[in-house]
Amino acid sequence: MTLQDGSDDTANVTDSSLRMRSDTIDLADQSLVVDISDALSERDKVKFTVHTKTTLSDFQKPEFLCASAARGVHLAP
Numbered sequence: 001m002t003l004q005d006g007s008d009d010t011a012n013v014t015d016s017s018l019r020m021r022s023d024t025i026d027l028a029d030q031s032l033v034v035d036i037s038d039a040l041s042e043r044d045k046v047k048f049t050v051h052t053k054t055t056l057s058d059f060q061k062p063e064f065l066c067a068s069a070a071r072g073v074h075l076a077p
Contacts, residue, residue, distance in 0.1 A: 031056050
């Protein structure tokens with residue numbers, strides 16, 4: 001659990017990220033749960049806390065766990 005502050009990443013937007021996409025999601029599926037428990041607006045920033053739990057094996061790989069820990073995302077087995 002970490003308090004993150006949002007930053008404007010619009011400079012990183014590429015043409016390929018603007019393509020439309022549609023996915024069907026089973027909302028009862030508990031394999032990936034994301035909870036944003038609070039948000040605080042400060043002038044041009046928004047700070048928020050994100051809690052993430054997953055049982056998906058792809059997210060248990062060492063390279064994902066290291067990158068996630070650096071961003072303050074914690075995954076439960």
